[in-house]
Amino acid sequence: MRPSLLTALLTALLLACVPFAASASCADGVVFLDSNGNGQQDVGEKPLAGIRVSDGEHIVSTGKDGRYRLPASNQPNIFIIKPAGYSALKRGDGLPDIWRPQVGEGDQLCRPFALKLEKNPPSSFQALLLADSQTSTELDVGYFERDIIEPLRGKHQARLGMTLGDITNDDPSLYPALTKAVTSLGVPWLHVPGNHDMDVGASSDADSLVSFHRQLGPDTYAWEEASMVFIGMDDIIAQPGQKPAYVGGLREDQFAFLEAYLPTIPKDKLVVLGFHIPLFDHVYRAEDRARLFKLLEQVPHPLIVSGHTHNQSQVFWGAAQGWNGAKPLHEYNVGAACGAFWSGVKDAQGIPDTTMADGTPNGYGLLNVRPQGQYSVEYRVARAPADQQIALHAPKVLRQGAYPAWGIYANVFMGYEGLPVEFRVDGGEWQPMKQVKQADPRLLVENIADDLASELRGYDRSPEAVPSSHLWRAALPTKLSEGEHAVEVRATLNGVEYRSQASYRLQTARP
Incomplete structure (x- = not known):
């Protein structure tokens, strides 16, 4: 027997008043304003409209009811593009709770996305830039923590941090220790995968980042602040069984994401793309770089930050290199946190000298963001005064x-x-x-x-x-x-x- 119109209306009204329950599929869900910060949509906590959700290829926005639905895809993760003026809750490991697996694994059903209102988000702020912590052992993790992290605890001014790949040296079992270290700095921490974050024994590019996706999140994502957007992207195309074993470049789904997302960013914002492989590396596919340039030439204030080289450099791309933007494209290739792979003579504290091959001591970068697309970048030598330049x-x-x-x-x-x-x-x-x-x-x-x-x-x-x-x-x-x-x-x-x-x-x- 078909229900009456009145019954159907009452049912719909009741469903609208009940908080959205966890489901097995993350391709459709809800985003809500978490007033008490407990991560659960309690009675009275309102859904959020206009929040963008993506699988790294497609982008949709939540409706008035806070619900979204993404098209079917083979993408491993679903994530929200954290909007300016909101903060993300923390996961159990301290990382920002902005992603879900495409399908809940086992009993891990997909939870709604929770955001909190942020009071007076600053338009000028600082972000920490790390490249290549590249730890092979627990001993290396100890070097990283004592050399880079401990001196920063309680002493930095950053409100965001990111690691630009090669988080470990082919050992995903070290991710939890490294995550604990960086999140101890008390700011949301984002990660970009590197070639040494690919799973050993992977049979294809598609399954090369299973451990990264499970523990550190999506390999393509965006994070918005009042005057900046950070876009993290995996720019390593794995080629198992071939020589070279990988090349630099972007996948078609990543270009689809950029083509859909970049035009929506306000023109006065700084747009920072975080990669592992620098655009100038000899393994980078020239056609992918040219295609990326075409997209970024429409962005008034772009900046590239990268890692991988275990050297440090600043490149200003111009017409001679195929860039035709209104001003040169700045790429800051950040010196490695591990320097020269934790090598060299140890100092009195038992930490290797690890100066890089170009003579740069190991350390980390700073990104200073200001309104209207203005910014500056700095470098800090590990455990050294700021004026050691x-x-x-x-x-x-x-x-x-x-x-x-x-x-x-x-x-x-x-x-x-x-x-x-x-x-x-x-x-x-x-x-x-x-x-x-x-x-x-x-x-x-x-x-x-x-x-x-x-x-x-x-x-x-x-x-x-x-x-x-x-x-x-x-x-x-x-x-x-x-x-x-x-x-x-x-x-x-x-x-x-x-x-x-x-x-x-x-x-x-x-x-």
């Missing part, structure tokens, strides 16, 4: 009156092509230094010391020095008085002048 190498002694063939080298960690770097001797006139594509002599000294040592100086040797993209040189004058001479080097980054000092001695000598 320039490392110098100079000879200890030169012959007085010798031909000035020997120089002082300045490694400006956040340096880039065209940055003015100057030096002076004994408080004299400032003179320009010349940027050189050479290996940092500081690291060459370590290489030679490793070569000459009859026993291992550390568990792993320091890396072989490679030409640095941020090294400057100037010849030291020798026609000065005999004795000690002071050298200063200066460079200005983001409007702040940084200096570093060294000295050398002139000695008289006879043939």
Whole structure:
């Protein structure tokens, strides 16, 4: 017997008043305003309309009833695009509760998405940028925590953090310990997968991130703040059984997500894309980079942040490289948290030196976001003062009156092509230094010391020095008085002048 119209109306009214229950499928669900922050939709807690939900390919918005329905897909996770003015609750592991598996696993049914209102979200703020913590063992996790995390606890100003891939070194069992470490900083933490986050033994690109998806979330997602949008994306295409085992690029579903999402972002917001493989890496597919450029050329304020290289550099893409935006596209390739894979001689605290092959000490980046798409990026050396931005190498002694063939080298960690770097001797006139594509002599000294040592100086040797993209040189004058001479080097980054000092001695000598 068919129900009467009155019965049907009463049933619909009752259903509308009952909080949405967990279901086995996450492709349809509800988003609600969690007034008390308990993660459950209690009686009286209102549904949220206009919240975007995605599977990393399709994007839908919740209706007035807070409900959404995504089309059927093979995507592994469903996530909400956290809107500005709201905060996400924490999962049991401390990560933001913004994703669900496509289908509830076993008894784990899909819960509704809960958001809390955020009072007076700032339009200017700071985010922490980590690349390549790349831990192989629990010992490495300990290095990471003592070297990077502990000095930041209670002392940083960030309201968001992200790790740009190679979270572990092919060992997903270390994810919980690393998650515990980064979430101890008390800010929402986002992750981008790296090539060493792919499951060993995966048979295809589609199943290469099963462990990552289960423990750290979607490999494509977006997170919105008042003046910034962060888009995290897996840009590694796994090729199991082939050489190379992976290439850099984006999948069709990721391009579909960007094509749908980018045009909806307000033009005055900074749009940050977080990748692992930098766009300049030799394995990056040129056609994918060109396609991405076309999309980003319509974005007034784009920024790329990446990892992978275990060096540090800043690249400004222009017309010569296929970028035709209104201004150069800035890519900040962040120095690795693990430096050179936790290598080198240990210090008094038992932590390896782990200077990277370009002479950059290990550390982390800072992203300073301001309104109207304005921003700046900085670098912090692990366990060092904020003003440690320039490392110098100079000879200890030169012959007085010798031909000035020997120089002082300045490694400006956040340096880039065209940055003015100057030096002076004994408080004299400032003179320009010349940027050189050479290996940092500081690291060459370590290489030679490793070569000459009859026993291992550390568990792993320091890396072989490679030409640095941020090294400057100037010849030291020798026609000065005999004795000690002071050298200063200066460079200005983001409007702040940084200096570093060294000295050398002139000695008289006879043939």
